[in-house]
Amino acid sequence: MNAPAPVVGRLPGYLQALESLLRQGITTVSSEELARRCGVGSAVLRRDLSHVGASGRRGVGYDCAQSAARLRVFMGLDRTRRIGIVGAGRLGSALADYAGIRTSGFELVAVFDVAAPVVGSVVGGVPVAHLDALPEVAAERGLELLVIAVPGPQAQEVADLAVAAGVRGLLNFAPVVLSVPSGVHVQHVDLATELQVLAHYTAAAPAPAPVSIPAPVSAETVVISRESQ
C-alpha cells in the first residue's frame, strides 16, 4: 500500500497535470502525453500509476477524472486537509495567499506570528493569532499540517510546539534541520540548498556529456526535483 519515496515525490505532479487537463475539458490521456507534460518517462509514469491503483484502458489511455480520484485517495487528499502557517512575514503571507493551496486539497485554517502589529490582522483569509495560542487553535480547528516560515533560530521551538499540539506533518522553510519525534514528517525547503545544487550542475561551463543519444523530443528538459527518504 505504501509507495517508494521517489514515487510519492512524483505523484503530485501527475495529479496536478490531470486536473489541468480536466479543466481544459480533456477526459482521456495516454501515458506518453501525460509523461511528457510531467517531465518523466512514460514507463515510469505507467508503473507509478499502477502503484496507486489507477488503471488505464489498453489502446485508449487513462481516464483523467478516475485517475485523479485514485491519486487523491492515495495521497490522503480525498478529504480536505487543514493546514496552518507560522510566520506572517512576506514569505508566510505570500504562501498564505497562494491560490494553489485551496485547489490542491487544503484549507488554510490558521496563521500565527509573534509580532504585535500583525497579530489580529487578516492574512490568507484568516485572522493572525499569536503563536502562544497555537495549542488551543490547533485543537479547535483540527490542524493537521503546519508550514514553518519563521527565521531559523525560532524554527525548532515552533516545531516542538506544533508536535506537542498533535501536528504530524511539517513543511519547513527555515534553514535548520528540525528534530522531531518518530512519526512526525518533515519536508524541508531551503533556498540556499536549491541554489547550491543548481550551482553544482552549472559549474562546468563546457559542453554537456551525459546524454549522447539524440533526444526524440525537440526540447529536452532536465528537471531536478524532490525526493528521498
Add this chain to the structure above:
Amino acid sequence: MNAPAPVVGRLPGYLQALESLLRQGITTVSSEELARRCGVGSAVLRRDLSHVGASGRRGVGYDCAQSAARLRVFMGLDRTRRIGIVGAGRLGSALADYAGIRTSGFELVAVFDVAAPVVGSVVGGVPVAHLDALPEVAAERGLELLVIAVPGPQAQEVADLAVAAGVRGLLNFAPVVLSVPSGVHVQHVDLATELQVLAHYTAAAPAPAPVSIPAPVSAETVVISRESQ
C-alpha cells in the same frame, strides 16, 4: 567527477553544517557527529565526502575548513555565483532579502519585474529593472542563475528569455513544468507539491502515540527532502 543526484542533494547540507561548526570555532568533526547534525547516516556521509575528494584523518575526523573548501569547489562555489530574481512580489522580495543567499556563496546582482510601481525601487539591495531589460542586464552583470518567482502563466516566458540570455540554471517557484533546452538545469520548488507529499505521509491518522518506546537517541528525525534526477 560527477556525483549521483542523491549525493548532490545532500552536499549543501554538509557544507552548511560545516560552516556552522566553523562559526562556533569547532575545527574538527567526526562523521558520526556531522551526520547526526545533517540527519543522515554516518556511512552515507563518509561515502558522500569521499566522493567529493574531502578526506578526514583516521582516528580524528574531518577538518571542517578543508572539507568545506573541498565541498565548495565541488559545488562550483569556489567563486561567487551571480544570481537574479524575477518577480519582486512578496515571495520574490522575501527571497531577495534572505541573508543566506550571500553567506552561501551567491551574489544577488539583479531583480526584475513588470509592474510599473516596483520597477526602480530597491529590493534585496539592488534596483528593480523591467523584465524587458533582462537580456542587457544579464550580459552586463554576468548573470548565471535565475530564480523565477512569478505567477504560473508567466513562468515559461521568463524561462525562455533567461535561456536566450545565456542563463543555465533556473530555480522555479511557479507551479508549472518548465520546458528548457538540454544543458539548462531547472530546480522546481512547489508549495502544493510539498504539501501533497506531506498529506500522503500523514494520511493514516491513527491516535497520537503517547510516550511509547524510549528512543535510543532522544529525538529521532524523519526528514524527507530533496533529490533525484
Add this chain to the structure above:
DNA sequence: TGCTGTGAAGGTTTTCACAGCA
C-alpha cells in the same frame, strides 16, 4: 585506540521490451 575509507552484499528504482487486452 578511534575513526576513516571502501570492498562486497543487499535492496531498491529504473529501464527495456513485449504480452495482452480493448
Add this chain to the structure above:
DNA sequence: TGCTGTGAAAACCTTCACAGCA
C-alpha cells in the same frame, strides 16, 4: 492497431562490516 501493465534485467544507491592508518 494502439496503448497499457508488468516480468526480467540492468543500473543505481545504501548498508554493512572491517581493514588500515594516525
